[in-house]
Amino acid sequence: MTSILALDQGTTSSRAVVVHQDGRILAQAQYEFPQHFPEPGRVEHDPADLFQTTLRAAREAIAAAGERPSAIGITNQRETVVFWDRKTLEPLGPAIVWQDRRTSDRCAELKGRGLEETIRRKTGLVLDPYFSATKVEWRLRDPDLRRRAARGEVAFGTVDSWLVAKLTGGRHATDPTNACRTMLYDLASRTWDPELLDLFGVPAEVLPEIVPSSGIVGDTAAEWFAAPIPIAGIAGDQQAALFGQGCAVAGMAKNTYGTGAFLLLYTGADVPAPPPGLLATVACDPRGGVGYALEGSVFIAGAVMQWLRDGLGVVATAGESERLARSVPDTGGVYFVPAFVGLGSPHWEPEARGTITGLTRGTTRAHLVRAGLESMAHSSRDLLDSMLQGTGLEIPRLRVDGGATANRWLMQFQADLLGVPVERPDYVETTALGAAALAGLAVGVWPSLEAFVAGRRFEVFEPQAGAEDRDRWVRGWRRAVGATLHWARG
Numbered sequence: 001m002t003s004i005l006a007l008d009q010g011t012t013s014s015r016a017v018v019v020h021q022d023g024r025i026l027a028q029a030q031y032e033f034p035q036h037f038p039e040p041g042r043v044e045h046d047p048a049d050l051f052q053t054t055l056r057a058a059r060e061a062i063a064a065a066g067e068r069p070s071a072i073g074i075t076n077q078r079e080t081v082v083f084w085d086r087k088t089l090e091p092l093g094p095a096i097v098w099q100d101r102r103t104s105d106r107c108a109e110l111k112g113r114g115l116e117e118t119i120r121r122k123t124g125l126v127l128d129p130y131f132s133a134t135k136v137e138w139r140l141r142d143p144d145l146r147r148r149a150a151r152g153e154v155a156f157g158t159v160d161s162w163l164v165a166k167l168t169g170g171r172h173a174t175d176p177t178n179a180c181r182t183m184l185y186d187l188a189s190r191t192w193d194p195e196l197l198d199l200f201g202v203p204a205e206v207l208p209e210i211v212p213s214s215g216i217v218g219d220t221a222a223e224w225f226a227a228p229i230p231i232a233g234i235a236g237d238q239q240a241a242l243f244g245q246g247c248a249v250a251g252m253a254k255n256t257y258g259t260g261a262f263l264l265l266y267t268g269a270d271v272p273a274p275p276p277g278l279l280a281t282v283a284c285d286p287r288g289g290v291g292y293a294l295e296g297s298v299f300i301a302g303a304v305m306q307w308l309r310d311g312l313g314v315v316a317t318a319g320e321s322e323r324l325a326r327s328v329p330d331t332g333g334v335y336f337v338p339a340f341v342g343l344g345s346p347h348w349e350p351e352a353r354g355t356i357t358g359l360t361r362g363t364t365r366a367h368l369v370r371a372g373l374e375s376m377a378h379s380s381r382d383l384l385d386s387m388l389q390g391t392g393l394e395i396p397r398l399r400v401d402g403g404a405t406a407n408r409w410l411m412q413f414q415a416d417l418l419g420v421p422v423e424r425p426d427y428v429e430t431t432a433l434g435a436a437a438l439a440g441l442a443v444g445v446w447p448s449l450e451a452f453v454a455g456r457r458f459e460v461f462e463p464q465a466g467a468e469d470r471d472r473w474v475r476g477w478r479r480a481v482g483a484t485l486h487w488a489r490g
């Protein structure tokens with residue numbers, strides 16, 4: 001038997017999954033770990049927790065699979081910052097998590113100095129505390145850490161680097177999909193950017209070596225598993241999901257329907273220019289080499305259902321929405337724009353708020369719930385449209401994952417609205433799949449990404465609506481969004 005162990009170190013839990021060469025999931029294990037909120041706006045993890053929960057899940061999954069995997073692939077929460085001692089591999093302070101906002105003022109100051117454009121051009125990112133650079137800068141303000149860093153005693157890394165260092169007993173490496181989220185990496189030259197290192201005061205000695213996403217990085221140290229296992233794949237969680245969905249050809253995209261929706265469109269070998277509100281990012285090409293993608297999010301997706309359930313009480317469970325949507329032929333002219341926290345790309349209006357239009361005496365909760373579900377599909381289409389317009393690409397299909405893809409009515413409506421098939425894989429932990437694929441390609445478990453994806457089964461939702469219906473729905477949605485914008489700007 002031949003299998004790969006995928007380690008998925010996420011924001012709230014660490015998961016290990018053993019994927020067989022034929023695509024079967026042989027075993028999985030998962031452990032949560034504590035979140036620390038030392039002050040408002042601050043979010044930290046204990047790096048020891050991140051490693052220990054990952055190790056425990058890995059050992060349990062290997063034992064349950066009953067065989068030693070051929071290689072390990074790592075995928076991880078992105079942007080989170082860890083420092084450790086190069087010699088002892090002891091963490092130096094807590095991990096500052098991507099959600100942490102402590103560097104907001106610093107970002108505002110840099111914006112005030114007009115640096116946003118340069119940073120965006122080089123990194124594809126927006127100047128925001130979300131990314132690693134200002135967090136690294138913040139940590140290095142500690143005089144002791146800075147002194148030790150100058151002596152070459154300190155290693156910085158995102159969570160992938162931290163796990164690689166611990167698992168191999170000291171190898172200091174990261175991959176381009178993680179490096180590009182630090183705001184210290186130049187997308188075009190594919191290297192750490194000296195100007196950005198200078199701006200954020202980051203000495204080059206603390207940085208990991210950038211190695212390919214697919215390739216052997218090192219063997220695990222003897223103490224962790226019964227025998228050494230090569231680490232052969234690394235990717236940030238979203239790029240891993242994109243790869244795990246087999247999206248490594250220009251025009252292939254995946255959308256994750258969770259609380260919000262998370263869309264990545266693979267664009268090819270050249271750095272794309274991101275439209276407002278979107279990011280350009282490194283993604284993996286079919287061999288696990290460097291390609292590029294556009295990335296963006298719908299702020300409110302499944303959260304619409306949470307609000308209808310918890311805020312209005314019109315459904316008891318999110319799952320009930322499917323039956324209600326099917327119980328009416330349409331929304332009766334109702335449109336629901338859930339701009340609870342503003343409108344994202346392509347409208348980009350932070351002051352917008354939620355709007356329901358077209359109410360009549362005949363409107364029922366079924367209409368409202370259906371309009372809520374439709375909003376998830378419309379918002380995703382808007383985001384995709386702005387990506388496609390910027391690139392001139394067309395999508396042949398949309399691959400989907402995330403909790404709300406359980407709703408088959410929604411998947412069908414999304415296909416109808418896009419006019420392309422929507423494909424939902426049998427195993428939805430696509431992040432772990434991507435890490436497994438990258439490692440498996442490196443050690444020859446799969447000859448190609450296609451061979452890997454052939455091991456998955458997809459439920460395909462073919463578009464059934466005609467162009468006329470589609471245009472009518474989109475026109476109505478645009479009017480409702482127009483009303484929402486008018487309200488915000490009026």
Ligand code: ADP
Binds near residue numbers: 319
């Ligand atoms: P996250 O990872 O963001 O917590 P999940 O991927 O677990 O999200 O998906 C949960 C979200 O999906 C919730 O917002 C929930 O309201 C929504 N959801 C779950 N099941 C359904 C369903 N059958 N129809 C519509 N939305 C659903």
